Amino acid sequence: MKTTKIEWTESTWNPTVGCTKISAGCKNCYAEAMARRLQAMNMKGYENGFEFALLPERLEQPFLIKKPTKFFVNSMSDLFHEKMPFDYLDSIFDTIRKTPQHSYQILTKRDVMLQKYFSTRTVPQNAWLGVTVEHAQAKSRIDVLRTIPASIRFLSIEPLIDDVGMLDLSDIHWVIVGGESGMSARPMNPEWVINIQQQCQKQNVAFFFKQWGTWGEDGMKRNKKTNGCLLLGKEWKETPKPEHSLPF
Numbered sequence: 001m002k003t004t005k006i007e008w009t010e011s012t013w014n015p016t017v018g019c020t021k022i023s024a025g026c027k028n029c030y031a032e033a034m035a036r037r038l039q040a041m042n043m044k045g046y047e048n049g050f051e052f053a054l055l056p057e058r059l060e061q062p063f064l065i066k067k068p069t070k071f072f073v074n075s076m077s078d079l080f081h082e083k084m085p086f087d088y089l090d091s092i093f094d095t096i097r098k099t100p101q102h103s104y105q106i107l108t109k110r111d112v113m114l115q116k117y118f119s120t121r122t123v124p125q126n127a128w129l130g131v132t133v134e135h136a137q138a139k140s141r142i143d144v145l146r147t148i149p150a151s152i153r154f155l156s157i158e159p160l161i162d163d164v165g166m167l168d169l170s171d172i173h174w175v176i177v178g179g180e181s182g183m184s185a186r187p188m189n190p191e192w193v194i195n196i197q198q199q200c201q202k203q204n205v206a207f208f209f210k211q212w213g214t215w216g217e218d219g220m221k222r223n224k225k226t227n228g229c230l231l232l233g234k235e236w237k238e239t240p241k242p243e244h245s246l247p248f
């Protein structure tokens with residue numbers, strides 16, 4: 001059952017919440033705005049707003065769900081945040097390993113911590129690892145991701161705020177692209193998106209176009225629902241091919 005509005009997953013699991021801005025893509029972070037709203041509503045876990053916080057009572061949550069589910073891990077945080085203790089990460093990956101009926105999509109902007117953690121540990125078969133590449137300066141994260149033996153490696157190119165240029169997509173299985181939403185959203189040039197779609201096609205990588213966001217394909221600012229998610233007149237909702245989920 002889908003329990004989140006995030007188009008490319010089915011549910012979210014947040015064993016930690018809160019984060020710190022680290023990159024240009026963080027400027028209008030939706031998780032920060034949401035955390036402030038939840039704090040105002042006195043929601044447990046958000047007592048300190050967007051401060052990074054461990055929520056160990058949530059570690060067991062995936063065990064309660066029997067139906068195979070695709071979880072986006074830490075939609076409200078970054079799993080490889082500087083304040084994340086490695087022994088707590090071990091507990092998270094222990095839950096992941098012990099619930100093989102589920103898939104876990106893990107996305108980070110903190111490639112150094114990602115690499116450090118997995119330099120001494122293996123990636124569970126049901127964990128997909130991804131990095132955010134919102135502009136060309138973040139492309140080095142792809143090279144780091146490529147070195148980590150995950151069954152599925154993916155890129156979130158969202159919010160796309162600049163031309164990323166040429167991409168080496170070898171050993172990358174999935175690319176998600178989206179424009180920014182909200183009052184302060186930065187525009188996304190259609191040529192940047194088409195460039196990525198064409199490179200995915202050439203390099204045989206699944207391409208998922210999430211949305212235009214606040215700025216439409218025609219360069220007009222309006223409601224993101226109205227701007228939709230058609231690119232070159234069609235929807236692009238490809239997902240990684242089944243053979244990618246074979247052991248690495």
Ligand code: SF4
Nearest residue numbers: 019020021026029077
């Ligand atoms: S890394 Fe993600 S969650 Fe953290 S501040 Fe940046 S956009 Fe927000």
